[in-house]
Amino acid sequence: METNPIKILIADDEPDIIEIISFHLTKAGFEVYTAKDGSEAIEQAQLHIPDCIILDIMMPKRNGFEVCEYLRSQKQFDKTLIVLLTALNDEASHIKGLELGGDDFVSKPISPKVLLSRISALFRRILPSTNDNKTIQVRDLIIDPVQYKTTLNGEIYTLAKKEFELLFLLAEQPGRVFLRNEILSQVWGNDVIVGDRTIDVHVRKIRAKLGVDCITTVKGVGYKFDY
Amino acid sequence: METNPIKILIADDEPDIIEIISFHLTKAGFEVYTAKDGSEAIEQAQLHIPDCIILDIMMPKRNGFEVCEYLRSQKQFDKTLIVLLTALNDEASHIKGLELGGDDFVSKPISPKVLLSRISALFRRILPSTNDNKTIQVRDLIIDPVQYKTTLNGEIYTLAKKEFELLFLLAEQPGRVFLRNEILSQVWGNDVIVGDRTIDVHVRKIRAKLGVDCITTVKGVGYKFDY
């Protein structure tokens, strides 16, 4: 569920190349950033943290190899795809580029269509592996058990442990009614004995904090997540 | 920590090509299987479930496109890398190959070294990333595990070993909550027994030294890096 557009940075000192690649990538729905030399490429990369960086090898200030090597030493660009472009199609630089951590190496003259399909092929491999967590998302409400974070309309709401666990339990199966007993054993554990009003109070706190009634009471039965 | 050798299947009708690629891949430590046509390629693939399949496009019985398409329709070859080889370097088949689910497309004449480094580049993406020492940068905060150095706004802050390791652990996965147990086993080791307050004290020292609260407490759960 990639909500944000995929960001691609193109670094090349030839404005024509930038323009033509940029045109095709934009048309394909990517968000495109550009840089005209190696230093600018690094600046832009740090600013936007793109998903893919297309680097010309022959560039002023810092060449593509240097930029590639630098980016690869940074944790934040771990998952960033790096595609190297070159006019010279020699074996040595091809290998060097890939050894420095490049993901692909494309020789000029560049066919925008081919470049696009190569990038797509790379993304096919990368994207699925990024969203493997157990985050629950229902419309604008995001419940992330890894971060212990609840987001509603982009705003972060801090729930206490029990509150979070209760909300998470219900939200895991939206619509399903959880009996009070189930909630107690799941959130509090089987051996803990707490009074009847305890659940209500926590439900109340969740409702109050989120400001939205995403928990519905089913009288005489229990509660369910409903949003 | 790959205990089993990586398996690669090569399918090409030219024995010379098979031999030379096979030689290089074997030398590089891969376990190599071969097939001389499309049907055999599928048989061998089903038999060995290789990690990577190199397919010549022009093959008897079933061509590379057909084999590629078939393999991609099978769940068991979801993660298998497919590299397509071709004598004809036309744009259309290049794009077609990638659209059918190929991961790379290499034109003949093939340089074994280039092929090898392309395959390696692809595997780098698929195989579980090794936890190597990479610089973490979040805005103005730079954490360099090689130099054991923390920089904030260009100023260098010297953290003690444990402090640094704790910060690094959290910062490797910003936002993720680390349970106290996780922190203990990662930073202190499984066999070392230290009190609960020890973590707090170190967190406090990091906060005090950096002057920025980049570590958030999640009460009852643990700590997370948040900056």
Add this chain to the structure above:
DNA sequence: GTGTCAGGTTATCAAATTGTTAACTAAATA
């Protein structure tokens, strides 16, 4: 209308958890 029941609300207190400081110990360094 009144009683009853299930749940909602609030305030309060107890318990759990974390923060802070200082003192002590171990390890590294000179």
Add this chain to the structure above:
DNA sequence: TATTTAGTTAACAATTTGATAACCTGACAC
């Protein structure tokens, strides 16, 4: 060995969380 530095612990303070009691509200039956 003396000195510094890092790491750990204990004791206590501060804070947060959770549980409960007491009371309120609304629905429904009679």
